[in-house]
Amino acid sequence: MSSRLRMFGRLVMVSAVVTGYVALQLAVGAGLDLRARDRSRDAPARAAAFVTALDRYAAGDASARAGIREGEAWFEDNAPSGESRSAVLTAAREAREGKSSLARERAAGLAARVEKDRAVLERDLGSSGTAALWWAVAAGALAVPTCWLRRHRRAGAADIVGLVSRFAPRQPWWRRPVFLAASGVGYGLFATGFFAVSMAEREGYKQPLVAQLLLLPCGLATLGAGLLILRRSRPRSVRSAAQALLADGRTPVLYLRSFADDATTAQVDDGMPVNVHSREEQLAAALGAVGPVIAVGMPEEPLPRLGAARFYLPRDDWQPVVLRLMELSRLIVLRLGLGDGLWWEVEQACATQPARKLVLMVPAGLPGVAERLDEHLPTPARLDKTVAGGSPISSNSSISAVITFDPEWTPHVHPVGATTRRGVRARLAALAERLGVASMVVYTSVYREVRAMKAALAAVGLRKRTMTWRANFAAQASLWRGVLLVIVLGLLGWLMFRTLLLLDPG
DSSP states (O other): OHHHHHHHHHHHHHHHHHHHHHHHHHHHHHHHHHHHHHHHTTTOOOOOOOOHHHHHTTTTTTHHHHHHHHHHHHHHHSSSHHHHHHHHHHHHHHHTTHHHHHHHTTTTTHHHHHHHEEEEEEEHHHHHHHHHHHHHHHHHHHHHHHHHHHHHHHHTTTHHHHHHHSSSOOOEEEEEEEEHHHHHHHHHHHHHHHHOOOOOHGGGGGGHHHHHHHHHHHHHHHHHHHHHHHHHHHHHHHHOOHHHHHHHHHHHHHEEOOOGGGGHHTTTSSSSSSSOOBHHHHHHHTTTSSEEEEOOOTTTTTSOOOOSSEOOOOTOOOOHHHHHHHHHHHHEEEEEEEEHHHHHHHHHHHHHHHHHGGEEEESOTTTTTHHHHHHSSSSSSOOOOTTTTSSOOTOOOOOEEEEEEEETTHHHHHEEOOOOHHHHHOOOOOOOHHSOOOOOOOOOHHHHHHHHHHHHHTTTTOOOOHHHHHHHHTHHHHHHHHHHHHHHHHHHHHHHHHHHHHHHHO
16 A cells, blocks of 8 residues: 555545534534424413513512513523523513513513524524535545545555464453553643643742642642553553554564664653653654554563564564565564574575665674674675764664665665754744743654664665654654543533533433
8 A cells, every 4th residue: 555545545534534523513513403493482472471471560460470480481491592582581680670661671572582583593403404414424425435445455465464463462352442541541641741740840930839839749640640551551552563554554664673672672762851652662653654663572571562563473483474574574674783583684684685675773882793794795884883883973872873775785874973953943942942842853862863764765765754753753642642632532522512412301
Protein backbone atom coordinates (compact mmCIF):
# COMPACT_ATOMS: atom_id res chain seq x y z
CA MET A 1 0.00 0.00 0.00
CA SER A 2 1.57 3.30 -1.09
CA SER A 3 2.12 6.13 1.37
CA ARG A 4 -0.19 8.42 -0.59
CA LEU A 5 -3.00 5.88 -0.60
CA ARG A 6 -2.49 5.30 3.11
CA MET A 7 -2.61 9.04 3.79
CA PHE A 8 -5.74 9.31 1.67
CA GLY A 9 -7.29 6.42 3.57
CA ARG A 10 -6.61 8.10 6.91
CA LEU A 11 -8.04 11.38 5.64
CA VAL A 12 -11.21 9.60 4.48
CA MET A 13 -11.50 7.78 7.82
CA VAL A 14 -11.10 10.98 9.84
CA SER A 15 -13.63 12.72 7.59
CA ALA A 16 -16.09 9.86 8.10
CA VAL A 17 -15.68 10.01 11.90
CA VAL A 18 -16.10 13.80 12.03
CA THR A 19 -19.06 13.71 9.65
CA GLY A 20 -20.69 10.93 11.67
CA TYR A 21 -20.21 12.90 14.90
CA VAL A 22 -21.79 16.02 13.37
CA ALA A 23 -24.67 13.89 12.06
CA LEU A 24 -25.26 12.50 15.56
CA GLN A 25 -25.20 15.96 17.12
CA LEU A 26 -27.68 17.25 14.53
CA ALA A 27 -29.90 14.19 14.98
CA VAL A 28 -29.97 14.71 18.74
CA GLY A 29 -30.72 18.40 18.17
CA ALA A 30 -33.57 17.48 15.82
CA GLY A 31 -34.90 15.09 18.46
CA LEU A 32 -34.82 17.84 21.08
CA ASP A 33 -36.68 20.18 18.70
CA LEU A 34 -39.27 17.48 18.02
CA ARG A 35 -39.81 16.90 21.72
CA ALA A 36 -40.10 20.66 22.31
CA ARG A 37 -42.75 20.86 19.59
CA ASP A 38 -44.76 18.01 21.09
CA ARG A 39 -44.54 19.44 24.60
CA SER A 40 -45.67 22.88 23.40
CA ARG A 41 -48.66 21.50 21.50
CA ASP A 42 -51.07 22.83 24.15
CA ALA A 43 -49.47 26.29 24.20
CA PRO A 44 -52.42 28.15 22.56
CA ALA A 45 -54.91 26.77 25.07
CA ARG A 46 -52.57 27.40 27.99
CA ALA A 47 -51.96 30.96 26.80
CA ALA A 48 -55.70 31.63 26.61
CA ALA A 49 -56.21 30.20 30.11
CA PHE A 50 -53.36 32.35 31.45
CA VAL A 51 -54.81 35.54 29.95
CA THR A 52 -58.23 34.68 31.38
CA ALA A 53 -56.70 34.17 34.81
CA LEU A 54 -54.99 37.57 34.57
CA ASP A 55 -58.30 39.22 33.64
CA ARG A 56 -60.06 37.58 36.57
CA TYR A 57 -57.29 38.59 38.94
CA ALA A 58 -57.49 42.18 37.69
CA ALA A 59 -61.26 42.09 38.36
CA GLY A 60 -60.59 41.17 41.98
CA ASP A 61 -60.93 37.38 41.87
CA ALA A 62 -58.24 36.17 44.29
CA SER A 63 -58.77 32.52 43.26
CA ALA A 64 -57.31 33.37 39.82
CA ARG A 65 -53.83 33.33 41.38
CA ALA A 66 -53.79 29.53 41.13
CA GLY A 67 -54.45 29.77 37.38
CA ILE A 68 -51.64 32.30 36.99
CA ARG A 69 -49.20 30.08 38.89
CA GLU A 70 -50.27 27.04 36.85
CA GLY A 71 -49.79 28.89 33.56
CA GLU A 72 -46.38 30.20 34.66
CA ALA A 73 -45.20 26.73 35.66
CA TRP A 74 -46.40 25.18 32.40
CA PHE A 75 -44.70 27.76 30.18
CA GLU A 76 -41.50 27.55 32.22
CA ASP A 77 -41.34 23.76 31.84
CA ASN A 78 -42.76 23.18 28.36
CA ALA A 79 -42.59 26.28 26.21
CA PRO A 80 -39.50 26.84 24.04
CA SER A 81 -37.32 29.87 24.65
CA GLY A 82 -39.05 32.73 22.87
CA GLU A 83 -41.28 35.77 23.21
CA SER A 84 -44.29 33.88 24.59
CA ARG A 85 -42.37 32.21 27.40
CA SER A 86 -40.69 35.47 28.36
CA ALA A 87 -44.00 37.35 28.30
CA VAL A 88 -45.74 34.80 30.54
CA LEU A 89 -42.95 34.71 33.11
CA THR A 90 -42.74 38.52 33.22
CA ALA A 91 -46.53 38.92 33.51
CA ALA A 92 -46.71 36.36 36.31
CA ARG A 93 -44.01 38.19 38.23
CA GLU A 94 -45.85 41.51 37.85
CA ALA A 95 -49.07 39.87 39.03
CA ARG A 96 -47.38 38.51 42.17
CA GLU A 97 -46.22 42.04 42.93
CA GLY A 98 -49.80 43.31 42.67
CA LYS A 99 -49.30 45.13 39.37
CA SER A 100 -52.29 43.56 37.61
CA SER A 101 -52.65 46.23 34.93
CA LEU A 102 -48.96 46.00 34.03
CA ALA A 103 -49.23 42.20 34.00
CA ARG A 104 -52.14 42.37 31.49
CA GLU A 105 -50.11 44.76 29.38
CA ARG A 106 -47.18 42.31 29.35
CA ALA A 107 -49.50 39.49 28.24
CA ALA A 108 -51.12 41.51 25.46
CA GLY A 109 -50.92 39.67 22.13
CA LEU A 110 -49.81 36.44 23.82
CA ALA A 111 -51.69 34.23 21.34
CA ALA A 112 -49.83 35.82 18.41
CA ARG A 113 -46.51 35.37 20.19
CA VAL A 114 -47.29 31.71 20.82
CA GLU A 115 -48.00 31.14 17.14
CA LYS A 116 -44.82 32.96 16.17
CA ASP A 117 -42.73 30.80 18.53
CA ARG A 118 -44.38 27.64 17.22
CA ALA A 119 -43.58 28.67 13.65
CA VAL A 120 -39.93 29.29 14.58
CA LEU A 121 -39.79 25.89 16.26
CA GLU A 122 -41.25 24.19 13.17
CA ARG A 123 -38.71 25.93 10.97
CA ASP A 124 -35.84 24.92 13.27
CA LEU A 125 -37.09 21.34 13.36
CA GLY A 126 -37.24 21.16 9.58
CA SER A 127 -33.75 22.62 9.09
CA SER A 128 -32.12 20.48 11.80
CA GLY A 129 -33.80 17.31 10.51
CA THR A 130 -32.74 18.03 6.94
CA ALA A 131 -29.17 18.85 8.00
CA ALA A 132 -28.95 15.67 10.10
CA LEU A 133 -30.17 13.60 7.14
CA TRP A 134 -27.63 15.07 4.72
CA TRP A 135 -24.76 14.70 7.17
CA ALA A 136 -25.80 11.09 7.83
CA VAL A 137 -25.82 10.42 4.07
CA ALA A 138 -22.36 11.96 3.80
CA ALA A 139 -21.08 9.86 6.70
CA GLY A 140 -22.48 6.71 5.10
CA ALA A 141 -20.93 7.62 1.77
CA LEU A 142 -17.54 8.12 3.41
CA ALA A 143 -17.86 4.86 5.35
CA VAL A 144 -17.89 2.86 2.10
CA PRO A 145 -14.40 3.90 0.86
CA THR A 146 -13.15 3.72 4.46
CA CYS A 147 -14.12 0.05 4.69
CA TRP A 148 -12.78 -0.69 1.19
CA LEU A 149 -9.44 0.97 1.90
CA ARG A 150 -9.17 -0.89 5.18
CA ARG A 151 -9.76 -4.19 3.43
CA HIS A 152 -7.32 -3.26 0.66
CA ARG A 153 -4.72 -2.27 3.25
CA ARG A 154 -5.01 -5.60 5.01
CA ALA A 155 -4.85 -7.55 1.75
CA GLY A 156 -1.59 -5.80 0.80
CA ALA A 157 0.09 -7.02 4.00
CA ALA A 158 -1.30 -10.57 3.86
CA ASP A 159 1.98 -12.37 3.11
CA ILE A 160 4.09 -10.88 5.86
CA VAL A 161 1.18 -10.91 8.33
CA GLY A 162 0.75 -14.61 7.70
CA LEU A 163 4.43 -15.17 8.41
CA VAL A 164 4.61 -13.02 11.53
CA SER A 165 1.29 -14.29 12.93
CA ARG A 166 2.80 -17.73 13.41
CA PHE A 167 5.13 -16.24 16.03
CA ALA A 168 2.83 -13.70 17.69
CA PRO A 169 2.04 -14.52 21.34
CA ARG A 170 -1.59 -15.24 22.14
CA GLN A 171 -3.27 -12.68 24.37
CA PRO A 172 -6.78 -12.55 25.88
CA TRP A 173 -9.11 -10.50 23.70
CA TRP A 174 -9.86 -8.09 26.53
CA ARG A 175 -6.26 -7.29 27.44
CA ARG A 176 -5.47 -4.59 24.89
CA PRO A 177 -8.83 -2.70 25.16
CA VAL A 178 -8.61 -2.64 28.95
CA PHE A 179 -5.07 -1.33 29.06
CA LEU A 180 -5.74 1.11 26.22
CA ALA A 181 -8.48 2.59 28.39
CA ALA A 182 -6.06 2.72 31.33
CA SER A 183 -3.48 4.42 29.10
CA GLY A 184 -6.11 6.97 28.12
CA VAL A 185 -6.64 7.80 31.78
CA GLY A 186 -2.87 8.10 32.20
CA TYR A 187 -2.54 10.42 29.20
CA GLY A 188 -5.30 12.66 30.51
CA LEU A 189 -3.78 12.86 33.99
CA PHE A 190 -0.32 13.44 32.54
CA ALA A 191 -1.45 16.37 30.37
CA THR A 192 -3.55 17.90 33.15
CA GLY A 193 -0.74 17.64 35.69
CA PHE A 194 1.86 18.96 33.27
CA PHE A 195 -0.12 22.10 32.45
CA ALA A 196 -1.01 22.63 36.11
CA VAL A 197 2.66 22.48 37.13
CA SER A 198 3.67 24.70 34.21
CA MET A 199 1.05 27.28 35.19
CA ALA A 200 2.11 27.17 38.83
CA GLU A 201 5.76 27.67 37.97
CA ARG A 202 5.18 30.39 35.38
CA GLU A 203 2.41 32.47 36.97
CA GLY A 204 2.58 31.49 40.61
CA TYR A 205 3.63 34.96 41.71
CA LYS A 206 0.43 36.40 40.16
CA GLN A 207 -1.90 34.03 42.00
CA PRO A 208 -3.18 34.05 45.58
CA LEU A 209 -1.12 32.09 48.07
CA VAL A 210 -3.88 29.49 48.54
CA ALA A 211 -4.02 28.86 44.77
CA GLN A 212 -0.23 28.46 44.67
CA LEU A 213 -0.28 26.01 47.57
CA LEU A 214 -2.98 23.93 45.90
CA LEU A 215 -2.00 24.13 42.23
CA LEU A 216 1.59 22.92 42.43
CA PRO A 217 1.16 19.89 44.74
CA CYS A 218 -2.09 18.85 43.04
CA GLY A 219 -0.42 19.20 39.64
CA LEU A 220 2.57 17.15 40.75
CA ALA A 221 0.31 14.46 42.22
CA THR A 222 -1.76 14.30 39.02
CA LEU A 223 1.38 14.19 36.89
CA GLY A 224 2.87 11.42 39.02
CA ALA A 225 -0.34 9.38 38.88
CA GLY A 226 -0.42 9.73 35.09
CA LEU A 227 3.21 8.62 34.78
CA LEU A 228 2.63 5.62 37.03
CA ILE A 229 -0.42 4.50 35.07
CA LEU A 230 1.33 4.96 31.73
CA ARG A 231 4.39 2.97 32.76
CA ARG A 232 2.16 0.10 33.88
CA SER A 233 -0.39 0.14 31.08
CA ARG A 234 1.49 1.06 27.89
CA PRO A 235 3.59 -2.14 27.60
CA ARG A 236 0.39 -4.15 28.03
CA SER A 237 -1.54 -2.20 25.40
CA VAL A 238 0.90 -2.27 22.48
CA ARG A 239 0.05 -4.03 19.23
CA SER A 240 1.84 -7.19 18.26
CA ALA A 241 3.80 -7.14 15.00
CA ALA A 242 0.92 -8.81 13.12
CA GLN A 243 -1.59 -6.25 14.43
CA ALA A 244 0.72 -3.36 13.55
CA LEU A 245 1.17 -4.65 10.01
CA LEU A 246 -2.59 -5.09 9.55
CA ALA A 247 -3.28 -1.60 10.90
CA ASP A 248 -0.70 0.04 8.63
CA GLY A 249 -0.71 -2.00 5.42
CA ARG A 250 2.66 -0.80 4.09
CA THR A 251 5.76 -2.88 3.55
CA PRO A 252 7.52 -2.88 6.93
CA VAL A 253 10.87 -1.73 8.24
CA LEU A 254 12.77 -4.62 9.82
CA TYR A 255 14.75 -3.48 12.87
CA LEU A 256 17.58 -5.84 13.82
CA ARG A 257 19.89 -5.45 16.81
CA SER A 258 21.56 -7.41 19.57
CA PHE A 259 19.24 -8.23 22.46
CA ALA A 260 21.93 -6.86 24.74
CA ASP A 261 21.21 -3.36 23.35
CA ASP A 262 17.56 -3.43 24.37
CA ALA A 263 18.42 -2.03 27.79
CA THR A 264 20.11 0.97 26.15
CA THR A 265 17.33 1.71 23.68
CA ALA A 266 14.68 1.28 26.40
CA GLN A 267 16.11 4.24 28.30
CA VAL A 268 14.03 7.39 28.40
CA ASP A 269 15.69 10.09 26.34
CA ASP A 270 16.47 13.61 27.46
CA GLY A 271 15.15 16.84 26.04
CA MET A 272 11.93 17.31 28.05
CA PRO A 273 11.35 18.08 31.71
CA VAL A 274 9.17 14.96 31.96
CA ASN A 275 9.32 12.21 29.38
CA VAL A 276 8.15 8.59 29.39
CA HIS A 277 9.09 7.63 25.83
CA SER A 278 12.12 5.47 25.18
CA ARG A 279 14.77 5.99 22.54
CA GLU A 280 13.45 3.07 20.56
CA GLU A 281 9.95 4.58 20.57
CA GLN A 282 11.29 7.78 19.06
CA LEU A 283 13.34 5.87 16.49
CA ALA A 284 10.34 3.69 15.53
CA ALA A 285 8.17 6.78 15.17
CA ALA A 286 10.69 8.39 12.83
CA LEU A 287 11.03 5.21 10.75
CA GLY A 288 7.24 5.11 10.58
CA ALA A 289 7.62 7.60 7.74
CA VAL A 290 8.89 4.63 5.69
CA GLY A 291 6.71 1.84 7.06
CA PRO A 292 5.62 0.04 10.24
CA VAL A 293 8.63 -1.02 12.29
CA ILE A 294 8.81 -4.66 13.42
CA ALA A 295 11.48 -6.49 15.39
CA VAL A 296 12.22 -9.91 16.83
CA GLY A 297 11.59 -9.77 20.56
CA MET A 298 13.82 -11.29 23.19
CA PRO A 299 12.46 -14.76 24.00
CA GLU A 300 10.76 -15.14 27.38
CA GLU A 301 10.64 -11.40 28.06
CA PRO A 302 7.64 -10.75 30.36
CA LEU A 303 6.37 -7.73 28.42
CA PRO A 304 7.22 -6.43 24.95
CA ARG A 305 9.59 -3.50 24.72
CA LEU A 306 8.05 -0.23 23.58
CA GLY A 307 9.01 0.91 20.10
CA ALA A 308 9.16 -1.59 17.25
CA ALA A 309 6.25 -4.05 17.25
CA ARG A 310 7.48 -7.41 18.52
CA PHE A 311 7.11 -11.04 17.50
CA TYR A 312 9.04 -13.97 18.97
CA LEU A 313 11.07 -16.65 17.19
CA PRO A 314 12.33 -19.96 18.58
CA ARG A 315 15.97 -19.87 19.65
CA ASP A 316 16.96 -22.85 17.51
CA ASP A 317 15.15 -22.01 14.24
CA TRP A 318 15.11 -18.26 13.72
CA GLN A 319 17.43 -17.76 10.75
CA PRO A 320 15.06 -18.86 7.90
CA VAL A 321 12.34 -16.55 9.20
CA VAL A 322 14.73 -13.58 9.40
CA LEU A 323 15.88 -14.23 5.83
CA ARG A 324 12.28 -14.28 4.62
CA LEU A 325 11.52 -11.09 6.53
CA MET A 326 14.50 -9.40 4.89
CA GLU A 327 12.98 -10.21 1.50
CA LEU A 328 9.53 -8.90 2.45
CA SER A 329 10.74 -5.70 4.14
CA ARG A 330 11.18 -2.35 2.47
CA LEU A 331 14.08 -1.34 4.68
CA ILE A 332 16.46 -3.23 6.99
CA VAL A 333 17.75 -1.08 9.86
CA LEU A 334 20.55 -2.86 11.65
CA ARG A 335 22.05 -1.54 14.86
CA LEU A 336 25.59 -2.91 15.03
CA GLY A 337 26.84 -4.44 18.23
CA LEU A 338 28.20 -7.62 19.73
CA GLY A 339 26.98 -11.14 19.08
CA ASP A 340 27.55 -13.64 16.31
CA GLY A 341 23.85 -13.70 15.40
CA LEU A 342 23.90 -10.00 14.64
CA TRP A 343 26.91 -10.27 12.36
CA TRP A 344 25.30 -13.24 10.61
CA GLU A 345 22.39 -10.89 9.83
CA VAL A 346 24.83 -8.29 8.47
CA GLU A 347 26.46 -10.92 6.28
CA GLN A 348 23.14 -12.21 4.94
CA ALA A 349 21.77 -8.74 4.29
CA CYS A 350 24.86 -7.83 2.28
CA ALA A 351 24.76 -11.13 0.36
CA THR A 352 21.05 -11.42 -0.42
CA GLN A 353 19.43 -7.98 -0.35
CA PRO A 354 19.66 -4.86 -2.55
CA ALA A 355 22.14 -2.35 -1.21
CA ARG A 356 19.59 0.44 -0.81
CA LYS A 357 17.54 -1.62 1.64
CA LEU A 358 20.29 -1.72 4.27
CA VAL A 359 20.78 0.98 6.91
CA LEU A 360 23.51 0.51 9.51
CA MET A 361 23.56 2.32 12.85
CA VAL A 362 27.12 2.41 14.16
CA PRO A 363 27.37 2.40 17.98
CA ALA A 364 29.64 4.71 19.91
CA GLY A 365 32.31 3.49 22.29
CA LEU A 366 32.44 -0.07 20.95
CA PRO A 367 36.00 -0.92 19.79
CA GLY A 368 36.50 -3.27 16.87
CA VAL A 369 33.20 -2.52 15.14
CA ALA A 370 34.80 -0.64 12.23
CA GLU A 371 37.26 -3.41 11.42
CA ARG A 372 34.66 -6.16 11.71
CA LEU A 373 32.20 -4.21 9.57
CA ASP A 374 34.74 -3.76 6.76
CA GLU A 375 35.20 -7.54 6.69
CA HIS A 376 31.53 -7.97 5.76
CA LEU A 377 31.06 -5.11 3.29
CA PRO A 378 31.77 -5.41 -0.44
CA THR A 379 33.30 -1.93 -0.24
CA PRO A 380 34.95 -1.08 3.12
CA ALA A 381 33.43 1.90 4.93
CA ARG A 382 36.76 2.80 6.61
CA LEU A 383 35.09 4.57 9.49
CA ASP A 384 37.16 7.18 11.25
CA LYS A 385 37.98 6.52 14.91
CA THR A 386 35.92 9.52 15.95
CA VAL A 387 32.92 7.89 14.30
CA ALA A 388 33.23 4.23 15.30
CA GLY A 389 34.95 2.80 18.34
CA GLY A 390 35.54 6.13 20.02
CA SER A 391 33.34 8.83 21.51
CA PRO A 392 30.41 10.06 19.45
CA ILE A 393 30.40 13.54 18.06
CA SER A 394 27.11 14.12 19.90
CA SER A 395 27.99 13.48 23.53
CA ASN A 396 24.57 12.13 24.57
CA SER A 397 24.05 9.81 21.63
CA SER A 398 24.63 6.06 21.73
CA ILE A 399 25.03 6.07 17.92
CA SER A 400 27.98 7.72 16.25
CA ALA A 401 27.06 7.34 12.56
CA VAL A 402 24.50 6.04 10.11
CA ILE A 403 25.57 4.26 6.90
CA THR A 404 23.58 3.66 3.73
CA PHE A 405 24.69 2.23 0.38
CA ASP A 406 24.13 3.03 -3.26
CA PRO A 407 23.40 0.20 -5.75
CA GLU A 408 27.16 -0.48 -6.19
CA TRP A 409 27.57 -0.87 -2.41
CA THR A 410 29.44 2.38 -2.06
CA PRO A 411 28.94 3.38 1.60
CA HIS A 412 27.59 6.81 2.58
CA VAL A 413 28.67 7.59 6.15
CA HIS A 414 26.75 10.31 8.02
CA PRO A 415 28.08 11.12 11.51
CA VAL A 416 25.67 11.99 14.27
CA GLY A 417 26.50 15.58 15.03
CA ALA A 418 25.27 18.42 17.17
CA THR A 419 22.09 20.21 16.13
CA THR A 420 21.45 23.92 16.41
CA ARG A 421 18.18 25.77 16.19
CA ARG A 422 17.78 27.64 12.96
CA GLY A 423 15.06 29.46 11.07
CA VAL A 424 11.50 28.30 11.72
CA ARG A 425 12.61 25.79 14.37
CA ALA A 426 14.26 28.52 16.43
CA ARG A 427 11.15 30.72 16.22
CA LEU A 428 8.89 27.83 17.25
CA ALA A 429 11.13 27.03 20.21
CA ALA A 430 11.16 30.69 21.30
CA LEU A 431 7.37 30.91 21.00
CA ALA A 432 6.93 27.75 23.11
CA GLU A 433 9.23 29.15 25.79
CA ARG A 434 7.24 32.40 25.93
CA LEU A 435 3.96 30.48 26.22
CA GLY A 436 5.37 28.26 28.95
CA VAL A 437 4.60 25.00 27.12
CA ALA A 438 6.75 22.14 25.87
CA SER A 439 8.75 23.08 22.82
CA MET A 440 7.68 21.58 19.51
CA VAL A 441 11.35 21.13 18.63
CA VAL A 442 13.08 18.78 21.06
CA TYR A 443 16.77 18.13 20.44
CA THR A 444 17.15 14.74 22.05
CA SER A 445 19.97 12.38 21.16
CA VAL A 446 17.57 10.31 19.06
CA TYR A 447 16.58 13.46 17.19
CA ARG A 448 20.23 13.87 16.15
CA GLU A 449 20.43 10.23 15.14
CA VAL A 450 17.27 10.60 13.08
CA ARG A 451 18.68 13.67 11.34
CA ALA A 452 21.73 11.65 10.37
CA MET A 453 19.52 8.77 9.18
CA LYS A 454 17.34 11.14 7.19
CA ALA A 455 20.40 12.54 5.42
CA ALA A 456 21.79 9.05 4.85
CA LEU A 457 18.54 7.85 3.26
CA ALA A 458 18.30 10.96 1.11
CA ALA A 459 21.82 10.22 -0.20
CA VAL A 460 20.52 6.97 -1.73
CA GLY A 461 17.29 8.42 -3.07
CA LEU A 462 14.84 7.78 -0.19
CA ARG A 463 13.64 11.17 1.00
CA LYS A 464 11.33 11.29 4.01
CA ARG A 465 10.96 14.85 5.22
CA THR A 466 8.73 14.03 8.19
CA MET A 467 11.20 11.79 10.01
CA THR A 468 12.55 14.43 12.39
CA TRP A 469 9.08 15.79 13.14
CA ARG A 470 7.90 12.28 13.92
CA ALA A 471 10.77 11.83 16.38
CA ASN A 472 9.83 15.12 18.05
CA PHE A 473 6.18 14.15 18.31
CA ALA A 474 7.07 10.77 19.80
CA ALA A 475 9.11 12.49 22.52
CA GLN A 476 6.04 14.51 23.53
CA ALA A 477 3.33 12.01 22.63
CA SER A 478 2.01 11.64 26.19
CA LEU A 479 1.38 15.37 26.44
CA TRP A 480 -0.35 15.81 23.10
CA ARG A 481 -2.30 12.56 23.32
CA GLY A 482 -3.56 13.72 26.69
CA VAL A 483 -4.68 17.06 25.25
CA LEU A 484 -6.38 15.30 22.33
CA LEU A 485 -8.07 12.85 24.69
CA VAL A 486 -9.44 15.67 26.85
CA ILE A 487 -10.87 17.35 23.72
CA VAL A 488 -12.42 14.10 22.46
CA LEU A 489 -13.91 13.30 25.86
CA GLY A 490 -15.34 16.81 26.02
CA LEU A 491 -17.04 16.36 22.63
CA LEU A 492 -18.36 12.93 23.59
CA GLY A 493 -19.55 14.27 26.94
CA TRP A 494 -21.47 17.06 25.21
CA LEU A 495 -23.11 14.51 22.89
CA MET A 496 -24.00 12.27 25.84
CA PHE A 497 -25.41 15.21 27.81
CA ARG A 498 -27.70 16.21 24.94
CA THR A 499 -28.74 12.58 24.45
CA LEU A 500 -29.70 12.32 28.13
CA LEU A 501 -31.75 15.48 27.76
CA LEU A 502 -33.55 13.84 24.84
CA LEU A 503 -34.20 10.65 26.78
CA ASP A 504 -35.32 12.44 29.95
CA PRO A 505 -39.11 12.05 30.14
CA GLY A 506 -39.39 15.15 32.27
